[in-house]
Amino acid sequence: MTLAALVDAGVDPDQICAGIDSLGLPGVKLTFSSTMKGGFHATAVKIEHPEQHAHRHLSDIIQILKQSDRLTARQYELSLSLFSAIAAAEAKVHGSTIDKVHFHEVGAIDSIVDIVGVAIGFDLLGVDQIISSPVPTGYGQIKIDHGICTVPAPGTAEILKGIPLADIPIQAELTTPTGAAIIATLVDRFSMLPAMTIEEIGYGAGTKNFPERANLLRIFVGELVTSSNTDYVTLLETNLDDITPEVIGYTKQKLMEAGALDVYSAAIQMKKDRPAVMLSVICQPAEAERLEAILFQETETLGIRRHVLQRSIRPRQPHAVKTVWGEVAGKLSLTAGHQSVFTPEYESCAQLAA
Template sequence: MPRVLYFDCFAGASGDMVLGALLDAGLPLPELERALGSLMIPGYRLAADRVLRSGLSATKFRLIEGEHQPAEPAASEGAAGVQQHAHPHGEDHHHHHPHQEAAPVAREERPEAHGHVGHAHRSLGEITTLIARSSLPDRARSRAIALFTRLAEAEAEIHQMPVSKVHLHEVGELDSIIDIVGAVFGLDWFGADQMLASPLNVGGGMVRSAHGVFPVPAPATAKLLIGVPVYSSGVQMETVTPTGALLVTGHATAYGPLPAMRVEHVGYGAGGRDVPGTPNVLRILVGRADDQAPAERVVVLECEIDDMNPQIFGPLMDRLYAAGALEVFFAAVQMKKNRPGTLLTVVGRPESREALAGIVFRETTTIGLRYQEMARACLSRETVLVDTPVGPVRVKVASRGGEVMNAAPEFEDCARLAAEHGLPIKTVQALATKAYLK
């Protein structure tokens, strides 16, 4: 069965939280040290300390200076061997995930405020050179460089400058580079065939960075989260940082609830502050996809409509999907008194029934509807990116028990590339299919 890794971002995500969760789930710290190679600087060391966040034991990854930097209080007495220390590297690793209250500004713990390790603001070329000197496997090294390139392109667009002129401020600091490169190695080390994520809790309030004070999510973070499901729990602090957004969106191929899987490892990566109420942690679950799990339960709502302006059906579908409907479709039917009508069918999760029914009653002319719960079986789905002669195309792959049943190029990608290159859409679809089958 395929190996699955799931990011549970209920309290957000940052680079050090991802690394902490991977170490907590079983990534050996010595392996991480070897992979980072010459990125390590004499006089600094890595540390993975056991801490408590709202009473939950988690691992806090830090980059600290000297040999005797005090760690946070351990999660419990007698936790011998829990604190892992590596060879020299860095000052107390206050990462930009403090989850501080916004009164009036939720300050990120960024270098200008808290003395990050390595104060140089590096360009993409300088960071690429650093990564090239690391001992990462070739695949992980390429992915790390691709992630920093994506970040530099986002910053260039935000600040209207060429990528070659971009200097990455907070994310160009040494400890942030360690976070990203180390997390890429750790995610590769687990060998997951598929990585998924929950919607990301981005927090709220204002955050201070090298360019000033901005609303949460910060501009670079918001840019990286385009097309990704996000929400705010209302907490007034930055809960998703640029490094966290970069790592999660750079690896996850789909977003949603925890998939059917047999969990083998669970890791909790701690943020910088212990916030009362909700643990300030990122949870990572690693295991095997479970195609034999019980079928998913859904609710199906139906009604027939014969007296409504047909222009309303389009906005009705949009609002039902926005409220969490899994499927919405219309079918022509012949109703009583031989009137032509429309059968509305809505499929959703059982807990969404009342909300979906409310939309149907509010937006249509029906005076009643029927519903029933039933089981639904689905193939396992993932999205892979393939390179074609005209550009990259996402391919949706459906499988069962590890056997691929269907593979379909994403229509929007094919339509966009066809328009850009003056080709028929079917030609681009054929190129994408050929690239996937290689």
């Protein structure tokens, strides 16, 4: 569905087919066609290949990728990243290693074509940023090589760790290991449709039919309305009136060590004029659940407010400056007028001063 949506959004199908042909897979044919799904026009993809029974390891996949004389370095790296994400998940689920685990459905020829085609397609699309809405998994049970299991399948669930999910009440497998790997590997951030000027829309058709909704994957391509120097963060807040200052300090330290971008507290007055502290945590959206768990555990709070905020950020990078006293570590950032500003790290200065 992703591959079909990319072509429907304007990616050249001939270049994708040429890349697939360069893999040297005998008897493989990739075709794209127009179709109707739930009353909507979309693109469908069909992969024809000989019957096969082989299970492949990651090393076998790498050998297939290396046979190509057409894949660009980026297309090769994207393909390898997608397969590696699936291999890592399968190894974790089956108690094996990345090198030893063998692919089941994903090692099949049609899945290899699908994954490499997606890597070529996103490279040809040439976008700076990929944003995804929360991911629907569906529910129910499916039959895989290891027997019957609950949706999402174990490998899919492992790949989707840290990714926001959507509750779509359809009894079917809506996200496969391949789809999960595409999301986990390529997506920069998760949100609903951002403020943007839409240039192209691609619809990729799935094979199943659902009675109440079209089985389509939709891709929007366009320009963000906001500056590229912005991102989204999650703000967690809780009011505390029944713990000691030492616990607040310890919790702050633990949150920072766990990956919070910032943690701060402010004195507040709660109902009945009780003095209290509001503890606030800024973090990446994917880290919100994990940091909430720390707040619940360490403070025993009964509720945490969650806000999604957009922030403007300066482009910056680590930098060091040599002085007569020694090297000072810090950050180099750019102002709106593209002037470089160096901000030294206090700890580095303190070390030299000592």
